[in-house]
Amino acid sequence: MGDRKSGVAIVGGGISALACAVALKERRIPFTIFEKEKSGGGKLRTESVGDFLIETGPDSFLPEKPWTVQLTKKIGLENEMLCSNDEHKGTYIFSGGRLHRLPEGVMLMVPTMILPMLRSPLISWPGKVRMGMDFVIPARKTGGDESLESFVGRRLGRECLDKIAEPLVAGIHTSSPDNMSVLATFPRFVEMEKSHGSLIRAMTAAMKKAPPRKPDARPMTYFMSMKRGMQQLSDGCVRFIGKENILDGVEIARIERLPAGYRLHLASSSLPPAACRLPPAFDVVVLATPSFVTTELVRELDPGLAGKLSAIEWSSSGNVSLAFRRIDLKNDLPGFGFIVPKVENRRLNAATWSSIKWAGRAPDDHVLVRAFVGGGHHEEMVSLPDDDLAAAVRQELSAIAGIDAKPVLERLYRWHRSMPKYTVGHLDRMAAIEADTGRHPGLHLIGCSYKGIGIGDCVKSGFDAADAIAGDAG
Numbered sequence: 001m002g003d004r005k006s007g008v009a010i011v012g013g014g015i016s017a018l019a020c021a022v023a024l025k026e027r028r029i030p031f032t033i034f035e036k037e038k039s040g041g042g043k044l045r046t047e048s049v050g051d052f053l054i055e056t057g058p059d060s061f062l063p064e065k066p067w068t069v070q071l072t073k074k075i076g077l078e079n080e081m082l083c084s085n086d087e088h089k090g091t092y093i094f095s096g097g098r099l100h101r102l103p104e105g106v107m108l109m110v111p112t113m114i115l116p117m118l119r120s121p122l123i124s125w126p127g128k129v130r131m132g133m134d135f136v137i138p139a140r141k142t143g144g145d146e147s148l149e150s151f152v153g154r155r156l157g158r159e160c161l162d163k164i165a166e167p168l169v170a171g172i173h174t175s176s177p178d179n180m181s182v183l184a185t186f187p188r189f190v191e192m193e194k195s196h197g198s199l200i201r202a203m204t205a206a207m208k209k210a211p212p213r214k215p216d217a218r219p220m221t222y223f224m225s226m227k228r229g230m231q232q233l234s235d236g237c238v239r240f241i242g243k244e245n246i247l248d249g250v251e252i253a254r255i256e257r258l259p260a261g262y263r264l265h266l267a268s269s270s271l272p273p274a275a276c277r278l279p280p281a282f283d284v285v286v287l288a289t290p291s292f293v294t295t296e297l298v299r300e301l302d303p304g305l306a307g308k309l310s311a312i313e314w315s316s317s318g319n320v321s322l323a324f325r326r327i328d329l330k331n332d333l334p335g336f337g338f339i340v341p342k343v344e345n346r347r348l349n350a351a352t353w354s355s356i357k358w359a360g361r362a363p364d365d366h367v368l369v370r371a372f373v374g375g376g377h378h379e380e381m382v383s384l385p386d387d388d389l390a391a392a393v394r395q396e397l398s399a400i401a402g403i404d405a406k407p408v409l410e411r412l413y414r415w416h417r418s419m420p421k422y423t424v425g426h427l428d429r430m431a432a433i434e435a436d437t438g439r440h441p442g443l444h445l446i447g448c449s450y451k452g453i454g455i456g457d458c459v460k461s462g463f464d465a466a467d468a469i470a471g472d473a474g
């Protein structure tokens with residue numbers, strides 16, 4: 001084969017890759033996606049089981065990060081976005097043997113309303129006083145990264161860390177607060193400390209400054225989803241991109257740098273017809289694979305870069321969806337669900353009442369519950385045999401939320417090495433990774449491994465790569 005080049009190769013077909021492809025298609029830049037599974041979408045997977053709609057991966061995105069909303073507009077699915085049922089809104093925290101409502105006004109971990117916090121039995125009086133000391137404790141003088149544990153411990157105290165910040169903030173990242181980088185995950189908190197000398201003051205000011213919603217603006221809730229589940233978003237991208245631009249069932253093993261451009265090498269697992277369809281070379285390669293895969297893809301091309309990528313750690317998680325008949329539940333299920341602080345040492349991290357939070361997830365006479373295990377708390381749970389995992393989840397739901405009914409449906413999903421951990425020093429590692437990548441013209445690394453694990457950040461990484469590719473081409 002000669003060195004005839006063929007546009008942009010995107011390796012991996014998750015939401016980062018799809019967002020990049022959508023933005024390239026808009027600019028009429030030719031591309032091909034190579035996805036090792038039978039279909040694209042990566043972690044966005046929704047399953048229909050009878051009248052139940054079950055999310056196996058993400059169930060929502062944050063519209064505060066505008067890129068996912070922008071993506072829905074680009075692919076014509078803006079009207080398919082779904083608000084959460086906020087009349088039932090509320091997060092509950094399991095502490096000291098019972099569920100406590102997260103006091104009104106707590107934003108992530110920062111209280112912005114005094115009275116609800118004072119009235120809440122979740123935090124002890126000494127703990128509340130300690131949180132209030134955020135107003136007077138001077139801002140840290142030295143710069144540099146620090147762990148969430150150190151940051152929250154300094155500003156709001158240990159009790160707030162254990163009961164609120166760890167389950168709410170580290171939980172989203174399936175990370176442990178003692179090594180989770182606050183700079184890489186919540187730079188906003190660091191800015192707030194710098195600008196206002198107090199998180200409570202800064203968060204309260206930010207809320208007051210938030211612009212009022214325009215009367216004609218589309219209604220949005222803090223979390224948004226898609227009417228037919230999150231996979232509707234990736235399926236919509238695939239439709240927009242065109243199936244003909246996606247090669248499914250094609251696993252790439254490594255990339256080789258040519259005098260001009262790159263060659264992709266297939267893994268032996270890829271089906272033979274794939275080899276026939278693989279162009280000999282590409283001008284641009286976008287690696288939208290998890291960092292531990294990207295490590296292997298670039299190992300021969302740049303061992304130094306591979307070494308840095310391999311330093312990014314990952315955690316595994318699992319979730320179990322259970323459906324119950326409403327009449328079998330003896331209690332009303334409170335809010336949208338609950339979270340469990342690590343200090344409680346339970347086998348469950350959290351549960352969401354999926355069909356209470358979102359419309360269209362279960363028939364009216366049933367409730368769909370989604371329970372989460374692993375990811376920093378008892379990660380060994382993810383590898384339990386099905387029967388043991390299901391039994392453990394049922395026992396925990398009974399002990400924590402009083403759900404003793406027999407489920408009419410049960411589905412288990414395991415996500416091994418699915419969440420990157422942004423440990424202390426992540427931004428320095430990223431700078432070094434970017435410097436190495438910059439030495440390979442036309443090579444781009446995107447996806448959840450680098451600059452944000454949420455769907456919004458992943459979409460942005462895809463858009464940014466498309467901008468850079470268009471800039472180079474222009």
Ligand SMILES: Cc1cc2nc3c(=O)[nH]c(=O)nc-3n(C[C@H](O)[C@H](O)[C@H](O)COP(=O)(O)OP(=O)(O)OC[C@H]3O[C@@H](n4cnc5c(N)ncnc54)[C@H](O)[C@@H]3O)c2cc1C
Nearest residue numbers: 012014015016036042043057058059060252447448454455
């Ligand atoms: C259980 C769970 C719940 C989550 N909940 C939320 C949530 O509610 N909201 C939110 O914002 N985020 C959530 N996240 C995080 C978010 O879903 C992910 O960070 C995001 O979807 C990752 O997208 P990606 O494109 O970077 O990677 P992926 O979706 O992992 O896509 C990578 C793709 O690369 C393919 N691939 C791998 N190796 C190769 C190879 N050698 N050759 C070709 N293809 C390859 C894979 O098959 C995969 O399709 C959740 C994650 C999990 C696991």
